[in-house]
Amino acid sequence: MNHQSMNIRIQAPCPPSPSSPRFHHKTPLILPRVNCSNEVASHVVLHMEASSDVGNSSITMSKRKRAFGWSQKQSLNKESFPLRALMTSSTQDTPASFVNDGKIGVLLLNLGGPETLDDVQPFLFNLFADPDIIRLPRLFRFLQKPLAQFISVARAPKSKEGYASIGGGSPLRQITDAQATELRKALYEKNVPAEVYVGMRYWHPFTEEAIEEIKKDGVNKLVVLPLYPQFSISTSGSSLRLLESIFREDEYLVNMQHTVIPSWYQREGYIKAMAGLIENELKGFTNPEKVMIFFSAHGVPLAYVEEAGDPYKAEMEECVDLIMEELERRKINNPYTLAYQSRVGPVEWLKPYTDQTIIELGQKGVKSLLAVPISFVSEHIETLEEIDVEYKELALESGIVEWGRVPALGCEPTFIRDLADAVIESLPYVGAMAVSNLEARQVNTFYRYIHLFYFINNRCVCYD
Template identity: 90%
Template sequence: MRYWHPFTEEAIEQIKRDGITKLVVLPLYPQFSISTSGSSLRLLEAIFREDEYLVNMQHTVIPSWYQREGYIKAMANLIEKELEKFRSPKEVMIFFSAHGVPLAYVEEAGDPYKAEMEECVDLIMEDLEKRKINNSYTLAYQSRVGPVEWLRPYTDETIIELGRKGVKSLLAVPISFVSEHIETLEEIDVEYKELALESGIKNWGRVPALGCEPTFISDLADAVIDSLPYVGAMAVSNLEARQSLVPLGSVEELLAAYDSQRRELPPPVVVWEWGWTKSAETWNGRVAMLAVFFVLLLELATGKGFLHQWGILPLA
């Protein structure tokens, strides 16, 4: 992993100890973006270049797999299951919330993320329609950081707008996340849920991340097996001609195609960030509440302190 154990560097060292000579690189991001899969490939590029053991390592990369049948089916299964928990399932709007990326990546650098995300949502909805599920739906982007423009519409602004339009039931779908973490458990489950309720949305639900859902895991395994004949082989020259089951190219080829400018990437979302920042508000507030609680507890236990001196609590 990039930001926790086992880190990419640790995995590479294990690969060398095991004497591996061929690799299938499978980023756990369904849709390709310069800032996600591309960031991981940048790191691999640097490691490959500096290590004699890895410099000629035969490998292939599965750049994205959002269009695979198993993934689409697994997502549709989870959505269908969560819809059934609502009193009136047909009235629920399906709200796809994807991790955002800087707008310049898409408009200037040719990042395929937005196009792949929109196609992914369409494929999931097509699968649901085959099941006679025809709910309204929308797509928005979350987790923006910094002063630059990010992909719109923004998740928070969209939730407020849906409330104004009279939407009463919303099912959030974390479409670009395959595991639970701060952006699902805190940003969606706490911040966006609170915002939705404040905006007039009465019924809120959230589709869990795929995690180890059997259909999903089996499909990832099939993706790797499908890619084995292409390890070390030449990639197709036309990026638009790639097949859903045929992985495309090497680390170098993908970066040359999608990330030739090597712009500075935005930092990951930081949980413990202090100051006047959006991501810090919740944690700063909670720490302050805990501090007040312990001060009050200490005052009551000892009968001394500022609150007693100021006359807010009676002296013992």
């Protein structure tokens, strides 16, 4: 029997020792490079499901009082990342061997978006043709593209109205290109000459187009960096699964040394950049200390978290806690809450929902609200139209008097420098094989990702 192999190198933070200080440097480790056939992946899932006591494996979150019913605990599999740890940068002089021995490339992965109104329908087709978005039972997978065509044509008129209201197209490509340019400059300033490429999942430049540029330029050391701070199988997972399939079919890529940074929400530079944007926006309110800080994250189907063990919800909650702790160090002690936006289709998504929470806040007497798009690093339709137009209108109708919104990070200097540090810190692990002293928990983290990839290959989850 022929098996298609899966080569995925994923970095994970080291579990902190009991004696570690609360905020400490965590050296990223490269997890073992493993060739997993589909058969092995199935075994991994079965083993994890049998050995993981989800119901009894609760990780206690921060004891900070959360606004309006944010839960105190989050249930996850035992293989989950350790929570409550801030990753500080310790980038020093990069060893010359990592820089001089080959050509370094950085691949930024993002969603993509239509640049003109004529692009909207084909963009939606690409979105819904992705089996990670609408997964049909195996017997009906021949209907994937016809169904995507039907949905994209049906939804295009309304979507075009949204894009028309923000200027006729998504600015995502322009912003991501600018981030790539600034990241390249930051790397050169740190004596790391690297080329930075942009690969989009559903529109130009597609991931496949970026890979062709990488091959043409002769890159032989690649750092893959999804521009999603928190990992989810519906964002980073989908992009990495596509990338894995591209690598598997190309001899050049099979032999390329590479590593993946799956999430980076704990990094100090990212946390400080987010806190700085929030602090700046609070100054525009009449009574800054009374403003409700409203974190709004893109939602995912509840099944991803409860059945597949997607770490997205836990990573999001930890990320919010870390930002609030940074704000406390700046003497900012505002109330805050977290909700999830952009749900579609009949399946249940992560709660609380953003729209419902805004109404509840108004009913509770909140008069000033600052929206923080926590899962987005670039402006696009979810920030410029959904938050700025729809949710603002809903907030004002619900009794909220003062409304503000924190901008997406974009090319914020602290953020870009921290991404550069993340890339540099990953270079020693490009092409590295298994580290001999990895503890079982760290190895299990790798199999957790295999679990996620298996889930999105085998479960039917329909968004629409």
